[in-house]
Amino acid sequence: MNQDTICALATANGVGAIGIIRISGEDAVSITNKIFEGKDLEAVKTHTVHYGFIKDNDEVIDEVMVSVFYAPRTFTAENSVEISFHGSPHIAKRILEALINNGARMAKAGEFTMRAFMNGRIDLSQAESIADLIASENEAARKMALNQLKGGISQEISILRNDLLNFTSLIELELDFSEEDVEFADRSALNQLLQNLKTKLQSLIDSFQYGNAMKNGIDVAIIGKPNAGKSTLLNALLKEERAIVSDIAGTTRDTIEEVLHIKGTAFRFIDTAGIRETVDKIEEIGVKKAKEKISTAKILLYLYDEFDSTAEEVISFIKEIYREDLKVILLHNKIDKLVDREEPTLNSFDAQLKAELVPYYTDTIMGISARDNINIELLKAELANYVEELKTEENAVVITNQRHYEALQKSFNSVQKVEEAVSMGIQTELLAYELRTALEHLGEISGEFTNDEVLGNIFSKFCIGK
Numbered sequence: 001m002n003q004d005t006i007c008a009l010a011t012a013n014g015v016g017a018i019g020i021i022r023i024s025g026e027d028a029v030s031i032t033n034k035i036f037e038g039k040d041l042e043a044v045k046t047h048t049v050h051y052g053f054i055k056d057n058d059e060v061i062d063e064v065m066v067s068v069f070y071a072p073r074t075f076t077a078e079n080s081v082e083i084s085f086h087g088s089p090h091i092a093k094r095i096l097e098a099l100i101n102n103g104a105r106m107a108k109a110g111e112f113t114m115r116a117f118m119n120g121r122i123d124l125s126q127a128e129s130i131a132d133l134i135a136s137e138n139e140a141a142r143k144m145a146l147n148q149l150k151g152g153i154s155q156e157i158s159i160l161r162n163d164l165l166n167f168t169s170l171i172e173l174e175l176d177f178s179e180e181d182v183e184f185a186d187r188s189a190l191n192q193l194l195q196n197l198k199t200k201l202q203s204l205i206d207s208f209q210y211g212n213a214m215k216n217g218i219d220v221a222i223i224g225k226p227n228a229g230k231s232t233l234l235n236a237l238l239k240e241e242r243a244i245v246s247d248i249a250g251t252t253r254d255t256i257e258e259v260l261h262i263k264g265t266a267f268r269f270i271d272t273a274g275i276r277e278t279v280d281k282i283e284e285i286g287v288k289k290a291k292e293k294i295s296t297a298k299i300l301l302y303l304y305d306e307f308d309s310t311a312e313e314v315i316s317f318i319k320e321i322y323r324e325d326l327k328v329i330l331l332h333n334k335i336d337k338l339v340d341r342e343e344p345t346l347n348s349f350d351a352q353l354k355a356e357l358v359p360y361y362t363d364t365i366m367g368i369s370a371r372d373n374i375n376i377e378l379l380k381a382e383l384a385n386y387v388e389e390l391k392t393e394e395n396a397v398v399i400t401n402q403r404h405y406e407a408l409q410k411s412f413n414s415v416q417k418v419e420e421a422v423s424m425g426i427q428t429e430l431l432a433y434e435l436r437t438a439l440e441h442l443g444e445i446s447g448e449f450t451n452d453e454v455l456g457n458i459f460s461k462f463c464i465g466k
């Protein structure tokens with residue numbers, strides 16, 4: 001167990017009704033007791049709350065409530081105290097100073113969670129989920145982080161690891177008896193296991209696209225010639241959303257106006273503020289610049305006005321800009337101007353585009369009127385559909401973390417190598433080696449195999465006090 005006793009402000013740094021300072025470590029209770037007036041905290045039961053005052057030398061600093069938690073049933077698995085005080089940053093500073101003068105030290109970013117991990121209370125993926133929970137800004141992100149905290153991913157990984165581990169032991173047993181040329185591990189059963197592992201790993205890997213989209217939102221670029229109606233479309237898309245957010249005091253319109261939530265997913269309209277200057281000049285700045293602009297986008301809304309563009313123009317632009325992982329939605333805007341308004345979805349102009357561009361976009365082309373709000377709901381449904389298509393099985397574990405994603409890919413590659421080795425009748429040593437590697441990569445996710453650099457990287461992203 002770590003001997004230092006650490007302390008930090010756990011609530012946001014600013015004025016609030018109540019602020020909370022947490023203290024963790026062997027001496028958490030005894031140090032707090034030295035600055036507490038009201039009762040002897042070292043004589044109280046664990047998991048109890050006490051009223052009193054915090055003093056620095058003889059000066060009373062604040063009236064507080066102190067919660068006392070003795071190890072091991074605490075977040076860090078160490079002795080822990082939480083002091084609830086009147087939420088002034090100045091009082092927080094005074095209490096922290098008093099704690100430090102009596103033997104505690106300031107916690108580093110993420111140090112409480114790191115201790116929870118080091119002391120075996122949670123595994124690494126659970127620790128990461130805590131950062132995700134704190135950062136969650138929508139329902140989908142919150143739910144996925146909570147699932148991970150409850151051990152969803154850990155369980156899935158541990159099942160896979162156990163399967164692998166059993167086999168690795170058999171293979172290693174063969175190594176011990178290598179002189180005698182016996183096979184303990186039935187090769188066809190091993191093959192079966194490998195297939196099974198690959199399927200499961202692949203489905204976790206596949207879930208990342210969806211998980212990442214749900215967690216971080218999806219970037220959408222709106223592009224088109226000047227006056228195609230880009231700003232009008234953005235306004236039409238964001239109309240209801242704005243009405244909702246304008247009720248929230250203190251929200252900045254600028255940033256919020258660019259994000260649209262559909263069915264719990266955040267769609268971010270890239271650089272909306274800049275779209276006027278930059279994208280309007282697409283002909284001047286050229287395709288290269290446009291490509292840069294949309295390089296992070298997953299979806300491109302390309303607007304055109306039939307009376308102001310030629311089909312060739314649209315076609316060549318889309319062909320230039322095409323990327324395999326970009327969903328292109330062609331929007332024939334201003335259909336209110338068409339005589340044939342009864343049938344607003346496709347006309348001969350669109351049909352020409354469609355015929356030429358089928359290999360380049362996911363067959364989505366629709367007529368809209370940004371100004372008159374025609375088919376805007378249909379467009380929103382199409383955006384939501386993009387997310388639905390990413391979804392794998394319902395209720396399955398979803399990977400949301402880049403680090404886990406990479407570890408899973410590495411495991412998959414190792415499993416694939418084992419498979420090749422088995423099919424080529426390769427020596428047991430090599431098999432054992434690849435199996436071990438696959439195991440290690442899986443172990444990286446839960447933190448069974450890790451190093452200081454990885455840990456430092458993960459926990460330094462936490463806030464202080466977490």
Ligand code: GDP
Pocket residue numbers: 224225226227228229230231232233280333334335336337368369370371372
């Ligand atoms: P941007 O330059 O692409 O951002 O285009 P704007 O959104 O500023 O629109 C340019 C002009 O087209 C404005 O006068 C809009 O009112 C008009 N406009 C935009 N959408 C429509 C539409 O669906 N129908 C019609 N008739 N006019 C539109």
